[in-house]
Amino acid sequence: MSALSGVRVLELGQFIAAPYCGQVLADHGADVIKVERPGSGDAMRSWGVHSGDGPPMWWSVIGRNKRSVAIDLKTDQGRDLVRRLALTSDVLLENFRPGTLERLGLDPASLWEENPRLVVARISGFGQTGPYSRRAGFGGVAESMGGLRYLTGEPDRPPVRVGLAMGDTLAGLFTAFGILAALRHRDVTGRGQVVDTGLTDAVVAVLESVLAEYGATGAIRSRSGNTLPGVAPSNIYPTQDGQWVVIGANADGPFERLCGAMGEPELGRDPRFAGHEARGRHQQLLDERIAGWTRSLPLPDIVTLLGEAGVPAGPVNTAREVAADPHFRERGTVVEVDGADGPLLMQGVVPTLTAAPGAVRWPGAALGAHTEEVLRETLGLDAAAIADLAGRGVVGLGEAPC
Secondary structure, eight states, X not given: OOTTTTOEEEEOOOSSHHHHHHHHHHHTTOEEEEEEOTTTOOGGGSSSOBOTTSOXXXXXXXXXXXXXXXXXXXXXXXXXXXXXXXXXXXXXXXXXXXXXXXXXXXXXXXXXXXXXXXXXXXXESSOSSSTTTTSOOXXXXXXXXXXXXXXXXXXXXXXXXXXXXXXXXXXXXXXXXXXXXXXXXXXXXXXXXXXXXEHHHHHHXXXXXXXXXXXXXXXXXXXXXXXXXTBOSEEEEEOTTXXXXXXXXXXXXXXXXXXXXXXXXXXXXXXXXXXXXXXXXXXXXXXXHHHHHHTTSOHHHHHHHHHHHTOOEEEOOOHHHHHHOHHHHHHTSEEEEEETTEEEEEEOOSSOOSSSOOOOOSOSOOTTTTHHHHXXXXXXXXXXXXXXXXXXXXXXXXXXXX
């Protein structure tokens, strides 16, 4: 039994934010029924790198553990089917622009008339309220307006993208947390509520002390590349074999151990580097000393030496190294899942629950693979009724489930 076994989530979202939230919930055992448009499905079925003639790898991950149901929301019967599915669910998850759910006749107030326990999780660019709420918004816009992009990159160059869809992913994670909190509240009160997450909200929420620093002193934190201004040593350093190593020894104890590992214990007693503030003032000089040492050794030797000395350090890995790392494999951080054409490599389930662990049960399913199964099981429709709906294009019937 997984932690969320028995929780049914009706996912109406597409692209990344809501589907990522659904992925997190499905990983921990929720029955996530993903509603997609017949014929095309979620846009993520066509994004990213393909392997052969199959869907892109991104869909294999973000669609995993979900049951795919193809229903045309542009039809009256399709909307009625989705409404009926919502009335059998614990959670309705969507990331339409505000107002869309209402136009579909699926607004929370009307659903609560028949299912007062329903939690409605809504993700949008700017949230359901406020002067920007009706604007279209994607993750990159949220990362920029929320202050994250300004902090990313080198100080003498324009802001850059992190390399992952951070705005969407953060919104998905916060929404998953909000859903769990709302379900807990429902267990006590018997009533559901709206979980309202804006992509911009999620980005602003992880700004650490950026706003507090500005409010108290007027200081505006800016791009600093790989360094933490005033916090040293904490940087990436070049190695003899052309690689990079991250070393975080900015506390007194780890710094002294680093100096010992470098064969320069006297550095730990040098007034320029003795104490946090002193190291911050002489950050560039200290980084140059450390880089001189790291250039004299290959990456594996540095990681081993610093590991034995108790100094936080690690390589800057590509996907190749992450996939091969024995620690990630043993913990299930990296897993291989059976797919239609063989094993698929992907990230595992996080966090690890010792009594009720989650699992990757199947990769992203074919479009409409579970339509007949879900309509039979949840709405009691028979084969003839489902075939009639399919014949009129209201639903799509896909390949057999994984």
